[in-house]
Each structure stands twice: as structure tokens, then as C-alpha cells.
Amino acid sequence: MYQCFFRDLGVCLPFTQLECDFLNFVNTAPYQLHPNSWGFLRAFQVLCSTLGIEVSLPVFLHFY
Template sequence: MYHCFFRDLSVCLPFTLFECDFLNFVNSTPCQLHPNSWGFLRAFQVLCTVLEIKVSLPVFLHFYQLKVGVPPYGILSLSGSRDGGLFTLYSQSYKNFKQEYF
């Protein structure tokens, strides 16, 4: 895991059921997902909690699509679907996040 996941995005261990379901769905490890994508996951969970609605993977996947990065790293990232995403990119720059492996 990268330090910024915990420091900036409040990702906690153990992962929530929603986060585990998403990682299983995309068949990925946590460190393969770009920090901005973790931000989308976290923001969606917070929004659902505040609105008192069930956190749903199919609903989340309606708003976002997965992009696979180029080798050798193959970082996965989320972008808004053709219908648009719910949130904009996190303002923090993560150009060098790979140097902060925890």
C-alpha cells in the first residue's frame, strides 16, 4: 500500500465490504489502484452513508469505468462513464505516489 492512501484518503484496514467487493470484481490488489480511484471509492461510500442509502457496487460502476494502465506497472484507474462520474479528480497531485510505498 502507498502511504498517501492512509494519509490523504483515509483508507483503513480492514477494508470495507464494498472495497473488497470492488477489488474482487476488478481482480486487483489494493496497490494496483490509482490513489484518485481510491478517492472515488471513499467519496462514494461517504455519500451513501450521509444519504443513508446502501453502498452498491452496481450503482458505483454505473458512474465509473475502469482503465488499465500500460506495463510495466499496469496501474488501474477509474474515470467517469459515458454518462459522467459523480466526483471530480482529487486535487492532490499523485505524480510520485509510487515512491511512497508503505
């Protein structure tokens, strides 16, 4: 699980502010999220950076 987590999904330590905010919001540890959930978070960050939108938890929760 951890090999695909870091290599395939592009998640790296330390976590971004969005990832930390999301983990606090759902009140869970990083290993408790399914890799698809990490993929959603990562795809949202990439999309926001491409479109020039500020990445934040309220914006993420609005779209998903």
C-alpha cells in the same frame, strides 16, 4: 504512495465490503489501483452514508 493512501484518503484496514467487492470485480490487488481510484471509492462511500443510501457495488457501477 502508502502514506497518502492511509492518511489523506482515509482508507483503513480491513477494507470495507465495497472495496473488497470492487477489487474482486476488477480482479486486481489493492496496490495496483491509482490513489484517485481509491478516492472515488471513498467519496462514494461518504456520499452514500450522508444520503442514507446503501453502499453496494451495483450502485457504484451504475453511477460511475
